[in-house]
Amino acid sequence: MKNNIYIQLKNIYKLHKKYHFSKQIESNWLKFKNLFKNKQYDDNNNFFLKYINNNILKNNQKFSIDINKFKKFLLKIDAVMLCFINGKIDKNFSNINNSYYEISIKKHNTTNFKNTFFKNNIYTYLSESLTKEFIFININNKKYIKPLYLVYFNENNKNNKNNEIFISNYRNFIYINNIYPIVLIEHHINTKQIYFNNIYNTLVLGNNSQLEYYKFTTSKNHSKNYCIINNEFYLYKNVYFKKYDLLMSNKYIEQNNNFQFVDKKSKLIYKSISFAKNNNFIKLNNYVEHNAKNCYSTQTHKAITLNNAIINLIGLLKINKYAIKTNGQINYNSLLLSKFSKINIQPGLDILNNNVKCTHGVCTGKLDYNQIFFLRMRGISFKKAHQILLMSFILDSLKEINYNNLKKVFLKKISRYLSVENFFNDF
Template identity: 25%
Template sequence: MAGLLTNSDKAEKRAKVVALNEKAMARFTALFEQRLGANSQHAKIHWDIAQKIGLPVFRHEDWHYTPLDKLLKTEYCFSETSLIEQECEALALQIDAYRIVLIDGRYSSALSSIDVGPFQVALLDNQDLLPDAINSEIFLHLTESLAIQPLVIHLAANEIAEKPLYLLNISSGNSDEQAVNTSQYRYHITVGANSKAQVIEHFVSLNENTHMTGGRLTVEVGDNAQFDHYKLNIENGQSQHFAHNDIIVGRDCQVKSTSFLLGSLLSRSHTSARLDGENSELELNSLLLPKGNEIADTRTYLEHNKDHCNSRQSHKVIAMDSSKAVFNGMIKVAPAALKTDGQMSNNTLLLGEKAEIDTKPQLEIYADDVKCGHGATVGRIDDEQLFYLRSRGIDGKSAKHMIIIAFAAELTESIASEELKQAVMKNIRQRLAEV
């Protein structure tokens, strides 16, 4: 049958992928040595794991829809860009927050807040023990081993942070055709028992040149704590973005994590979570808005390990032009997690004739007496809705925008900070300008 690969074709392609992976790992090895990773026990441990896992093999199921050929053929280098305060302010969200700035993966004390309120901030050292990955994958370990200045952030027990902690990550591209800048960002946050904190992750590009970003945030939430996390990625249309966040949740907690992925030519964002205490509530949400030929891949992995916990997930995609989106979500319910209530949905709005979504929500349940469900919908703008709005004197473009923004409103309206909400809406409208 036409189109099917013969065994010899498969063997040839498999060999090509192996050779490509070997060359790419050799380049990452040079970066690891340049980073002086061997001097960091933490980096060395993760580099050993990265070498053991290796880059995705031919027809690896988890990477089937995420093309890596261009990335694997690229030579990467570290950069040491410096910014003045005015340049930083032009890129930063105008919000009242404790600000921490990293430029190309390096902490900038000059551009960060002197006063970080109740938060304690320090560089990672060899005495710090960070949690193991909840759901291991290759780019997670590459970021762990290549991040130049990982930060450890602590909020003590019984503390309420009156302002958000704002993590501003600024990556620069270069015009050098020989090597592309790569920036790796690593944060570990502990939130003590009975405390309350809000964290905003913000990824931006300094210029329009190509660059590759790696992001890794791990959070340990103590008993009876409240934690809100927002991620906003608006990097340029030439960038590649790979991120993996982990959240470990204790007893009687309220935790929410929402990602707005509104940039990058190729992005793959994981959020993994583990409910390790009873009576906790968790929300995991995301909004993807790819355009042009962009590919946006988002994945969640959630373990319910204790009883009487609730989780809610809402993942929305607005795919324009010839863009492609991927969603893969997994909920695992352990035998001891009785009275679990876990729900996950993925809703997609296709705006382009060639736009595509590949979605795979999954459940693995090993306990009785639980309530879990998942669902996915894919559709285009409803002609009847459009006709109704136009019959009320609204022009076609404005009517489309109203429907699209209403589709995203479930997530945008839930943003606690008005300044952050306005920043997200501004970027959404900018991306919709051509629709």
């Protein structure tokens, strides 16, 4: 199985390097090859290999897009939009030339960033070696700036075979040097075609910058697509960073986040909600490292599983010896809505100085039927009581979203996904 997948990826790489070859790309491919064939890496990698076994991997190609179909998925917001379709940014749908963001597209990576945290991650090397375009986005100091709306969409030939998986690789760099608030929205649109999106993002938040970053998926299909996202964030002096994730609707989702506090007095607020049902799988791995004093980070992760779904939540908060007066928190809350679903939670603290305040908490269980009984005694039906408790578990993670249009979208997607009738109107 493993050799078969490697041969397929090798053939894709051979075709890719005819048009996009560089020494850096070749170096990343060799790192991928060595890591992929390393037996010690099998335990971390086998789960995904099991999902794509007996399928044919193909490099994504450009097909004509149904504009009306595409627009139905988009948010109705006033924003600068960048559309990534089938492995490349689409210039027809994207606002590349605008007065708010400096956007450049290059065939090769011209930065000096070294892959340190993700050095044992095959997908970052795969992204670096198979990406068709490297995207660089600069946000300089402006008082008013529109939100940046990143859309990932895939469209393939209708005659594709059921066992074909089309792979798209992306590598993006975003540099923020703006003292006024920035809103970044990342939207993954899942279609009926089977595809595998592999995305690697680097965000550098300069001194005094403010960012609200929203990531979510939408789909009418919950069992076909694969998405792996690797994010690295560098927080410099006096940064205020709020991140919200809504993960659902894929057969396989893996997201790895690396937050680095580079300078002092920065603040991170990170909230995520993960949903998995049927045989879907979600893995969320967060690493937060404090390297400067007087910084604050708080994480709240919630998960709900149905049927035979699995969610793995892994987190490590590391505070180095120079990061005095750090305040760090990690909280995990999860609901199991069926007997055969699983949620695995693994929080960790690595504290190397005494002048800090750190906490972590984990709570896993099912809905309390005593509370359902309490509501039923007050004339509320069983179904409605179940829905009230389910949505109340989620609402506190959404109440701090300042972008009201997104808050409404999140509520609608959640209520549809969980089949919670009339929730949006009632609340």
